[in-house]
Amino acid sequence: MGGPVSRWANLAGALGLFGAVAAVAVGLPALNRQIPAVRAVADGRYEVGAGISVLPPAGAAVDVTGTRPGPTQGSVLFLLGSVRYVVVASGPTLPGGPKSLVEAERRVRQKIAKIRGYQVTGGTTPISTRQGVTGRQGSYTSPGRCGWYAVFYSPAGVAEVTVSGTDQALRGAMAPIQASVAGLRFKALAD
Amino acid sequence: MRAGNPTVVRPTPPGTRPASSLHRPAFWVVLGLLGIGAGYTVADFRQPLASYPLATTVALILFALYAVPFLWFVGSLDYLEREPPLLLLTAGGWGAMVAATAAARGNRAAADLLAKLVSPHFTTVWGPAIIGPTVEELLKTLGVVAIALIARKQINSVLDGVVYGAVTGLGFQVVENIQYAVSAVELAGRGDRIGPVVLTFLLRGFLGGLWSHTLFSALAGAGVGYFVVRTDRGRPARLAVAGLAFLGAWAFHFGWNSPLLADGFGPGIAGVLTVLLIKGLPPLAMILWLVRSARQREAAYYVTALRSLGDPMIATSGELTALATGHKRAAARHYAYARCGLPGSRVVRRLQRAQARLAVAVSRDDPTGQGDEARRWLAVIRAQRQSLIHMAHPEAAAPKDRRTPAGRWALGLGLVGIVVPLVALVAAGLGAHGLIRSRRIRQPADNWLTAGLLLGGLSVLLWTVTYAIRATGGA
Numbered sequence: 001m002g003g004p005v006s007r008w009a010n011l012a013g014a015l016g017l018f019g020a021v022a023a024v025a026v027g028l029p030a031l032n033r034q035i036p037a038v039r040a041v042a043d044g045r046y047e048v049g050a051g052i053s054v055l056p057p058a059g060a061a062v063d064v065t066g067t068r069p070g071p072t073q074g075s076v077l078f079l080l081g082s083v084r085y086v087v088v089a090s091g092p093t094l095p096g097g098p099k100s101l102v103e104a105e106r107r108v109r110q111k112i113a114k115i116r117g118y119q120v121t122g123g124t125t126p127i128s129t130r131q132g133v134t135g136r137q138g139s140y141t142s143p144g145r146c147g148w149y150a151v152f153y154s155p156a157g158v159a160e161v162t163v164s165g166t167d168q169a170l171r172g173a174m175a176p177i178q179a180s181v182a183g184l185r186f187k188a189l190a191d
Numbered sequence: 192m193r194a195g196n197p198t199v200v201r202p203t204p205p206g207t208r209p210a211s212s213l214h215r216p217a218f219w220v221v222l223g224l225l226g227i228g229a230g231y232t233v234a235d236f237r238q239p240l241a242s243y244p245l246a247t248t249v250a251l252i253l254f255a256l257y258a259v260p261f262l263w264f265v266g267s268l269d270y271l272e273r274e275p276p277l278l279l280l281t282a283g284g285w286g287a288m289v290a291a292t293a294a295a296r297g298n299r300a301a302a303d304l305l306a307k308l309v310s311p312h313f314t315t316v317w318g319p320a321i322i323g324p325t326v327e328e329l330l331k332t333l334g335v336v337a338i339a340l341i342a343r344k345q346i347n348s349v350l351d352g353v354v355y356g357a358v359t360g361l362g363f364q365v366v367e368n369i370q371y372a373v374s375a376v377e378l379a380g381r382g383d384r385i386g387p388v389v390l391t392f393l394l395r396g397f398l399g400g401l402w403s404h405t406l407f408s409a410l411a412g413a414g415v416g417y418f419v420v421r422t423d424r425g426r427p428a429r430l431a432v433a434g435l436a437f438l439g440a441w442a443f444h445f446g447w448n449s450p451l452l453a454d455g456f457g458p459g460i461a462g463v464l465t466v467l468l469i470k471g472l473p474p475l476a477m478i479l480w481l482v483r484s485a486r487q488r489e490a491a492y493y494v495t496a497l498r499s500l501g502d503p504m505i506a507t508s509g510e511l512t513a514l515a516t517g518h519k520r521a522a523a524r525h526y527a528y529a530r531c532g533l534p535g536s537r538v539v540r541r542l543q544r545a546q547a548r549l550a551v552a553v554s555r556d557d558p559t560g561q562g563d564e565a566r567r568w569l570a571v572i573r574a575q576r577q578s579l580i581h582m583a584h585p586e587a588a589a590p591k592d593r594r595t596p597a598g599r600w601a602l603g604l605g606l607v608g609i610v611v612p613l614v615a616l617v618a619a620g621l622g623a624h625g626l627i628r629s630r631r632i633r634q635p636a637d638n639w640l641t642a643g644l645l646l647g648g649l650s651v652l653l654w655t656v657t658y659a660i661r662a663t664g665g666a
Contacts, residue, residue, distance in 0.1 A: 007216065013340045014217035020333055021224060021289060024297035024326055032300040035307050064306040070315045096379045096387065107380035114242070 037065040038079060049074015050091035050157045051187035057176035060085070083165035083173040087184070091157045101153035105136045108151045108160050118142045127152075129184045135159075146170055150181055156188035200272075200348045200492040201420050202554040205562070207344050209277065217340035221281070224337075228288030232366070235292065239373040243383040250372040250388045254365045257396050261405055265357050267517050268486060271493045271547045274354055278338055278345055282355045285334035286362025286408070290327065294363075295370070297326045316450050324407075324444035327363065331408040332437055334359035335415040348492075349416040350485040356412015360404040367404070368395045390660060397656045398467055403447070410478050411440035413485060443474035463657055468609070490515035493550035500553065500560055505572055506546050509588025514546055518638060522589035529633040531582040539587040542575035590635040597625045601643025608647050612654040618647030 038061045045053040046062075049069045056062075056078055066077025066086065072094050078085040090097055098104035109120045124138040127150050135152035147164040161181050165173060212218045239247045301322040306314040335355045339346055346352060368391065375387035395403075414436025418429040452466045494511045506514070513519040520543055527535035549568035553560050560569060579585050601622040608615025622644025629636035 007214075010340060011216040013336075014215075014220035017217070017333055017337055017340065018220050018224065021293050021330065024330060025293035026296075028297045028300035028304070028326075032303045032307075035304065037303065037307055064311050065303040067306065067311040068315045069312050074315070096375065098380070103380075110380055 032065075037063045039064055041078070045185065046076060047074070048076050048087050048089040048159070050089045050094070052087075052089035052157055052159050053185050053187065054087055055180055055183040057085070057173070057180045059176075060180075080173045080177070081165075081169055083163065083169050083177070085173075085177050085180075086160075086162045087181075088160040089157060092155060092188075098153065098158055101134065101136060101151070104151045104153045104158050104160070105138075108149055108162075109138070112140050112147070112149065112162070115142070118147075127181075130182050131185055131189060133159075133184070133186055133189065140164075148174065152184060154186055154189060156186035159184055159186075199420075199488045200554070201422075202272075202347055202551070202556075203344050205555045205557065205564075209275065209342075212341045215341060217337070221285075221337045221341055224289050225281070225284055228285075228292050231292040232288045235295070235370075239376075243373065243376050245383045246376040246385050246388050247369075247373055249385045250369045250391075253388065253392050254368045254372070254396070257368070257392070257400070258361055258365050261357070261361050265354055265361075268350065268357075268482060269354050270517065270520070271490060271514070272347060272351075272551050274351060275342075275345060278342055278355070279358050281341070282334055282338055282358040283362035285337055286331055286359035286364075286404075287366045288362075290330035290334060290359065290363050291366040291370075294327045294330050297330075298322055301326060320445050320449040323448050324441045327404070328407060328411055328437065328440045328444055331359050331363055331404065332356070332411040332415065332440070335408075335412040339415060339419050343419060346416055346419045348420055348485065348489045349413050350482070350489045352412040352414065352416015352419070353409045353482055353485055354412070356415070357405050357409040359412065360406070360408025363408070364400075364404040368392070371395055393656045393660055397652065398660070399447075399471075406474060406478050407440040407444045410443070410474075410481065411437045413481060416485075439477075443478075446470055446474070463661070464653060465610075467653075487515070493547070493554060496554040496558075497546060497550040499558060504576055505549070505569065507586050507588060509586055510542075510546065513587070513589040514543060514550075518641075519589040522635065522638065523587050525630075526590050526635045527579075527584055527587060528630070529635055530584050535579070535582050535584055538575050538578045538582070542572060542579070542587050545571035545575065593635055593637045594639065595625070595637040597621060598637030598639030598643065601625060602639040602646070603643075605643040605646030605650070608650045612651060615647045615650035615654065618643045619651055620647075622647060 041056045041060055041062050044055075046056050047053045047069055050071065050073050052074070054076070057080060060078040060080050063077040063079055066075065068075050071091075073088075073090040075086065075088045078087075098107055105124065112118050113120050118140055119142075120138060120140045122139055124136045126134060127137040128134045129152060133152045133154045133156075135150050137148065137150040140147040140149065142164060144166065145164050146167050147162060148170070149163070150161040152159045152161075161184075163170070163174070163177055236247065302314055302318050305318055305322065335352060338355045346355070372388045372391040372395075375391045376384065379387045381387075414433035417436070418433040421429055421432075424432075447470050452469065494515050497506050497514070498511055500506075510523070513523040523543070524536045524539045527539040531538075545568045549560065549565055549572060552562065552564040552568060555564075557565050560566070576585075579587060601618050604614050604618035604621065608618045622640045622642070625640035626636050626644065629640070
């Protein structure tokens with residue numbers, strides 16, 4: 001089995017093993033929390049993904065940890081103060097995607113309702129972009145915050161928008177955000 | 192130590208007991224990590240089980256069953272010198288609970304870090320190729336290191352490292368696949384339905400299963416095995432080999448996850464399969480070659496141990512040749528079946544198992560076979576030998592490899608069938624027909640028929656699965 005020397009070596013090895021696992025599972029997240037995620041947004045349209053782009057509201061910053069652009073799907077998380085403005089885009093060829101606006105909206109409402117403490121409130125009303133893509137909009141609440149969602153469905157893809165913030169913060173931010181949402185552009189429709 | 196390359200295998204010293212691991216600090220650290228990992232795994236699955244009980248349960252069952260053929264294959268590699276089941280369970284548990292849960296957290300954090308330090312776009316495109324291999328191969332390889340720290344004396348050869356690596360990777364693969372299946376159900380947004388689970392099973396289980404975590408970890412595990420066993424080499428050399436093996440696992444994983452060939456060769460099934468084969472076949476071929484080489488070296492060691500007893504009643508020259516490889520052992524059993532029916536095949540199976548156990552007993556500091564363990568297996572061998580003599584089949588050797596025109600056609604068509612599905616069907620049919628006929632007329636089969644059946648069958652399966660996925664809009 002080995003004497004004291006090999007037992008010390010075994011202990012050192014075991015501590016190294018533990019340290020390596022801890023470095024990955026705990027160390028990396030801790031390091032991640034130390035580095036800020038917010039970046040300034042360049043002027044002009046922001047490519048969300050799947051050929052869908054948006055014009056960020058003035059003063060918005062982007063949280064890179066909630067942002068993942070891609071050719072068939074993508075997401076972006078804008079921050080206006082404490083208000084979170086998320087756009088999730090998916091292309092028409094994405095497997096398992098919604099087949100209609102009704103289904104797309106149902107999925108968004110389900111996604112919101114699944115989060116603990118979140119509640120979809122009231123009914124939904126129609127909305128459309130300047131490009132003419134139709135959608136539905138509604139509202140929701142979460143602990144200490146209010147929220148608004150919109151979902152747009154077209155042959156060129158689906159865009160889901162969620163906005164959340166305190167009541168006071170939202171009052172100041174909703175107008176520029178809704179203007180930004182109205183400016184959602186589906187590249188395949190423009191071509 | 193045996194003649195030839197004496198340090199290829201380091202037998203477990205006689206009198207080694209599982210309980211001796213309890214005295215090692217590493218045992219308690221690994222146990223603690225397994226406990227923590229188990230807690231996190233249960234917590235991670237609590238919400239899916241509550242939200243999608245049917246889909247999650249089906250995923251758990253499907254992917255648990257999926258592990259069975261892999262475990263059978265790993266077990267067949269390990270035929271001569273079996274690894275203790277408890278250690279294999281530890282390795283699988285490490286992969287499933289420690290590596291998988293740590294990787295989930297580590298991958299997320301690493302992806303965020305990459306997005307912060309480079310860009311979100313870079314992270315989307317290259318993140319899976321850089322982060323996945325780095326985090327996951329490290330954590331899985333640590334599983335084999337854990338086995339070495341708990342029970343170093345049970346890692347007797349490079350092949351043992353391969354086995355522990357493969358089992359660690361398999362545990363990881365199963366849990367990861369279940370997580371993907373549950374995510375697919377959630378993304379589908381259609382409630383508790385098993386459709387997305389089945390689709391994930393086909394995609395990740397079949398199309399991605401052969402050349403995935405099990406394979407990559409087997410390679411990295413071989414490096415750990417080399418480091419542990421080859422103490423005739425200096426530490427820098429052993430570290431270099433272990434490092435290279437890890438790098439190889441990392442590189443294959445990187446290639447598999449990379450965006451290269453992401454657009455494939457067109458949207459059709461052929462295009463999808465071509466990319467899979469280009470990305471998957473090279474690592475599969477290389478690792479199978481490594482496994483074959485490691486297995487041959489280990490087999491040569493144990494066969495030499497048995498040969499040194501110099502008693503043809505224990506093992507004839509032909510039986511020693513057959514004992515060394517899986518397909519020759521199977522051929523010997525089939526030959527016995529051809530001549531003596533099922534009883535003959537069973538006796539040969541028992542004889543082979545007893546010969547393997549005797550070889551291990553003799554190699555553990557008992558070169559004359561006088562110890563209790565050796566005597567026990569000698570008694571079994573003698574009993575089986577008497578049965579074989581009684582059946583007029585005194586030697587359990589494999590017949591000479593038989594080549595037939597049907598076997599050549601089956602193999603050739605099987606190779607063509609990789610790219611032409613109808614031909615694969617013909618190859619599989621030809622192979623199956625030839626094997627059934629051989630069995631019926633009680634003649635040893637041409638093993639090229641088996642190769643044709645396997646190649647053709649696998650190709651048909653891959654094509655069918657790919658077609659099914661495309662038809663359901665899954666890829």
